[in-house]
Amino acid sequence: MLKIKNLSKHFGGVKAVNNCSFEIQKGKITALIGPNGSGKSTLFNLIAGVLEQDEGEVFLDDEDMTSISISKRVNKGISRIFQKSRLFGNLTIKENMLLALESDDTKFWKSFFSKTKGSKEKEINESLNLVKMDIHMNKLARNLSYGQKRLVEIVRAILMPHKILMLDEPVAGVTPALRKELSNLLLKLKTNQETIFIIEHDMNFVLNLADEVIVMDEGKIIAKGKPSEIRNNKEVLEAYLGN
Amino acid sequence: MKETILNNRCENNEKMLDYILHLGILIGIYFILAIALQISLGFTGMFNIGHIAFFGIGAYTSALFVLYGFPFWIGLLLAGIFAMIFGFILAIPTKNFKGDYFSLIALWFSLIMYSLFMNLKITRGAAGLFGIPKPILFGFDFSSIILFFILVLIVSIICFLIVYRITISKFGKVLQAVRDDELAAKSIGKNTFKIRVISLMISAFFAGIAGSLYAHYISYISPETFTLMNLMPIIIIVIIGGLASLRGTLIASFLILLLPEVLKFILPSPLVGPLKQVIYAFILIVILLYKPKGFFGKVELE
Numbered sequence: 001m002l003k004i005k006n007l008s009k010h011f012g013g014v015k016a017v018n019n020c021s022f023e024i025q026k027g028k029i030t031a032l033i034g035p036n037g038s039g040k041s042t043l044f045n046l047i048a049g050v051l052e053q054d055e056g057e058v059f060l061d062d063e064d065m066t067s068i069s070i071s072k073r074v075n076k077g078i079s080r081i082f083q084k085s086r087l088f089g090n091l092t093i094k095e096n097m098l099l100a101l102e103s104d105d106t107k108f109w110k111s112f113f114s115k116t117k118g119s120k121e122k123e124i125n126e127s128l129n130l131v132k133m134d135i136h137m138n139k140l141a142r143n144l145s146y147g148q149k150r151l152v153e154i155v156r157a158i159l160m161p162h163k164i165l166m167l168d169e170p171v172a173g174v175t176p177a178l179r180k181e182l183s184n185l186l187l188k189l190k191t192n193q194e195t196i197f198i199i200e201h202d203m204n205f206v207l208n209l210a211d212e213v214i215v216m217d218e219g220k221i222i223a224k225g226k227p228s229e230i231r232n233n234k235e236v237l238e239a240y241l242g243n
Numbered sequence: 244m245k246e247t248i249l250n251n252r253c254e255n256n257e258k259m260l261d262y263i264l265h266l267g268i269l270i271g272i273y274f275i276l277a278i279a280l281q282i283s284l285g286f287t288g289m290f291n292i293g294h295i296a297f298f299g300i301g302a303y304t305s306a307l308f309v310l311y312g313f314p315f316w317i318g319l320l321l322a323g324i325f326a327m328i329f330g331f332i333l334a335i336p337t338k339n340f341k342g343d344y345f346s347l348i349a350l351w352f353s354l355i356m357y358s359l360f361m362n363l364k365i366t367r368g369a370a371g372l373f374g375i376p377k378p379i380l381f382g383f384d385f386s387s388i389i390l391f392f393i394l395v396l397i398v399s400i401i402c403f404l405i406v407y408r409i410t411i412s413k414f415g416k417v418l419q420a421v422r423d424d425e426l427a428a429k430s431i432g433k434n435t436f437k438i439r440v441i442s443l444m445i446s447a448f449f450a451g452i453a454g455s456l457y458a459h460y461i462s463y464i465s466p467e468t469f470t471l472m473n474l475m476p477i478i479i480i481v482i483i484g485g486l487a488s489l490r491g492t493l494i495a496s497f498l499i500l501l502l503p504e505v506l507k508f509i510l511p512s513p514l515v516g517p518l519k520q521v522i523y524a525f526i527l528i529v530i531l532l533y534k535p536k537g538f539f540g541k542v543e544l545e
Contacts, residue, residue: 105413
């Protein structure tokens with residue numbers, strides 16, 4: 001489904017992503033792991049179009065995404081969350097959700113003459129209910145706790161019409177209770193045959209959830225395979241624990 | 244004797260009424276200018292220092308068309324449209340330049356427009372345009388101050404209702420999303436460049452309308468009216484009222500326009516002019532320090 005070919009990105013003399021190639025299978029959860037600074041988020045940013053690659057190509061369902069803008073990639077089906085929470089702080093949760101659902105809202109005249117209330121409320125309510133956030137629907141996003149923001153952000157990414165979900169450390173920094181909540185949500189998505197590409201530091205969390213694991217170190221892909229294969233991979237252990 | 248006192252009293256009352264209406268007209272014009280700035284600054288997060296240039300473009304466009312024999316309503320409409328076209332031109336660099344860089348480009352735009360007003364033959368340079376006629380609209384002659392006040396009041400209400408409608412519409416929410424986090428807005432599929440372009444065009448349109456009203460009210464415009472110095476009260480109105488707050492903008496328009504008038508009663512009149520800018524600056528610093536969201540604002544100025 002998502003195919004990466006020889007993707008590279010240099011920052012000055014540092015090779016943040018170095019000639020990476022892999023493929024993400026449809027309906028599977030693929031985890032991208034690696035030590036801090038190994039280039040995982042840079043790779044995510046290259047796929048999403050936030051950063052421009054030096055070399056390489058990105059394909060989604062055989063369609064070349066390499067030279068198109070972030071918003072076009074999103075409209076083609078790449079939905080993502082960032083490492084840092086990026087909700088619209090001065091808008092309510094409901095408004096944040098509506099923005100993800102609407103595709104006509106950038107059309108000025110259509111928006112000017114259309115209704116402002118009542119649209120898609122049921123859909124938003126049901127989605128937020130998945131993570132028990134529906135009661136906070138009318139709260140401003142900036143007033144939520146960090147963990148709540150992460151939950152809402154994931155729901156927003158799910159609500160967007162998409163082919164692949166890219167989640168950058170969704171459970172980092174959240175309380176154990178919220179971690180459980182998020183884990184349940186991801187398992188629910190797994191049963192729904194969603195294609196998910198996830199970066200996560202918590203090895204136990206990710207190895208229990210993922211179908212496939214890709215390991216990065218110093219910008220390179222050092223291992224690929226099933227979680228059971230990765231657990232015992234010598235190179236992976238060295239990358240995490242040192243020689 | 245009694246008759247003379249009565250006549251004098253009537254005359255004083257009339258003068259007082261004219262004075263109040265004059266202030267009302269200025270408040271109306273500044274209110275339109277400020278809600279126009281709210282669209283680009285308060286709702287979209289673009290600190291447009293070039294806003295005063297749109298006011299000038301509107302004023303010159305309307306004045307010139309009416310001086311060349313076109314009816315006022317055409318002048319008023321073209322003032323908005325011409326300003327909007329320049330809004331589009333200013334928006335083009337926002338594809339690559341954002342934040343402080345955009346402000347610098349807007350400043351540069353404002354200086355270029357000032358230079359054009361100053362040097363073009365059609366604008367009559369530093370001498371400016373004078374004898375700009377009072378509006379005649381659908382047979383009504385708005386030369387009297389009370390009728391002009393009513394005209395400004397109606398136009399202000401219409402502008403407010405349109406801007407209010409925009410801000411509560413889905414498009415208004417996209418504007419706010421771009422202001423809050425542009426990358427996140429892109430990441431939910433919004434074309435943020437297109438949104439910034441439309442925002443600046445709408446903002447410029449209303450500033451142009453305000454410019455037209457101003458030109459036909461004062462009957463004389465010169466490049467000096469459209470300098471950065473005159474942008475200060477508009478920025479202060481927006482900041483004091485609060486970013487993205489139309490209610491706050493209305494209250495702040497009254498406050499900022501009436502403040503120098505109150506000072507006239509306290510200070511000797513030659514001091515009021517120069518002190519006005521000092522007081523504006525002082526208010527701005529105090530507000531930014533102690534109430535960074537303004538009185539009714541939702542968003543802090545960054």
